[in-house]
Amino acid sequence: MTHTPAISRLFEPARLGHLRLPNRLVMAPLTRNRADADGVPQPMMATYYAQRASAGLIIAEAATPNAVGQTYPNIPAIHHQRHVAGWRHVTEAVRAAGGQMFLQLQHGGRVGHPDNSGLLPVAPSPVPLPETIHTPTGRQDAVVPREMTLDDIRSTVADFAAAARNALDAGFAGVEVHAANGHLLHQFMARGTNHRTDGYGGSVGGRIRFAVEVAQAVAEAIGPERVGLRISPGNTVNGIDEGDTEDLYPALIEALADTGLAYLHLVFADPDQALFHEIRRSWPGTLIANPALGWGSPLPADGGKLAGERLLAAGADLISLGRAFLANPDLVERLRIGAPLNPVRDAHMMYVGGETGYTDYPVLASVLRHRGETPESETPSDVVSAPAPMPTPAPAPAPAPAGP
Template identity: 50%
Template sequence: MTALTTTASPLLRPYEGRALRLPNRIAMAPMTRGRTDDRTGAPDALTAAYYAQRAGAGLIVSEGLWVDPAAKGGPGIPGIASEEQTAAWRGVTSAVHAAGGRIYAQLWHVGRMTHPAVLSGGLEPLAPSPVRITGEEIYTARGRLPHVTPREMTTGEAEAAAAQFAAAARNAVRAGFDGVEVHGANGYLIQQFLAENTNRRGDRYGGSVDGRTRFAREVVHAVAAEVGPERVGLRISPGNPENEIREEDPAATYRALLDALDPLGLAYLHVIERGAYPALADLRPRWSGTLIANYNGSTPTRREQAEPLLESGTADLFSFGRLFIANPDLPERFASGARLAEPRWDLVYGGGAEGYIDYPRA
């Protein structure tokens, strides 16, 4: 891997935090690519090559890995719940480490964002409350289908789901990942518990801010107890309307969540800012550890948007998603000023090597 040239960009400065020591401040954001064998949910040599090509990132966060068969959100999405999957991910982490990189596994439960046609063995979508998505369809191996009404999780099932995250974290560390990121963003299960419109529960997981944040707190505590808080990150997207989420007062919800979790000493907090709520500016003072910023918009974020956040101290790292698809050597391109390539959008999801590992370096 070629050493980066000296540059004034804060993105290319080394970073040393409480748990992370990185050669630059560029993170590769988690991105679903849908290229896993759907029968096994296990990655292969193409996956290893894909991530190793991008090992110049200060930190790679893997695509979302389902923590339980009921947590899977679509065809071709990998898991970290079985021995076969755990063994297969060792090939990926070994390739990244051999290329000089660092990689965290994103732990994912989609909640209501799945379909019986995606799940196997007669499983059904689970969620905090039986609230169906009505404005869009879901992609399955049978094509696009209307969402179904999820089944409300029992109190015991919510407790079991936190344990599934912890077991998946243990598998990820056994597979050689440097740590794990709990996916609490983008309208999936954890955010479904946080949001008022998808959480209408009357038990201890619903109602007040304390009730709605309980599941997120229990998941993070369980994962941290399993692998150590210094190996755990959390991703959130306060106020993000994606997947028909409506949070009435994201400031109150996420301030309370961070106040409860900051003392744990996690590896990092990964904040997606999208929507009217200024999440980064509001939450930065409440988080004493490493903060990774991300903008979730309709176009890829450019370095000019990221650099002021680092200079101001609002964030310590910035995660880029779509730019990494076509630019496996993104940090080097930032350093040299090389032109950024555009992805082939029709090849982003599913398929084989084309549009996955065949993008050239600058």
């Protein structure tokens, strides 16, 4: 009597709002610095994302909702029609390859520099980033950001809503509001970066207010079923010190639980931690969990599959993976059949321009054919073909700042 092993839940179909996902694997947003100097997506980005279209969902890399929100050089944006046009080529290529995409919206706040955006960064309080920041001329000391006024806050909320509408115009199925990893919304939530004494500071309720208002405004602009929110409780990246993590996130979730958002995306999710289970109990909708694989540590041989399965068993609905998708365009198929993974190459290739370390990672079928072996299957992820090249946008003057 033969025994057929159970299929991992990672490869089961799922629903996400209005979307039907072919599997539960999500490509996490990964900053890759391949846009042009004005934030317009470039042709190679269409190729890159189309190669990874077998993911149940792709969350495209962080795009800025206004000019002052730019973090680093060559970060994509979504606040001008030329950005919309550039992203539209990307979403068309992904749809043609059978995939579907959300776009992450990220305002860097104090994680920025005048040499990157042409503007003085803004933040909840004038507390500088405690480390250097990458610029076109190399790493420089961070500058003291300008404290946002109430008008700045209102206009930034409006910029997020406008960026969400732009994302839908560009062909995305929805957007993810980035409230994690030390960027602007996270800066408002953390005591170490928010020293305000008005209604956007002080108590937990004041510090979560900006994030709640952004999420609500984006939901009103495009429909809550098209909006996700990303959080990273306890994460200290970019000099963040939350101070009261155990109180902060239950309050944030309670404030947003009835809004009908498509999902909550939990970074560094750990099923052995009590906060994970509290978040799962409190959040009524879809929970995307990103395993705590560790930044800077080697990628596990299974790419995070085992960690993802543990998170599904603990109550997560979908699993997001980052570096594993970066190095393996056909990650879903490799994990499904237990094939070895491509290792991530030199980390600096993540953040430099060009196709090397970006679109040139081999798919399994091509490797096997090169060896004279027959692939087990020929799925779309095995036989990816690059989309027809799109024209390179003509140089344009730098966009006028939108908002503060």
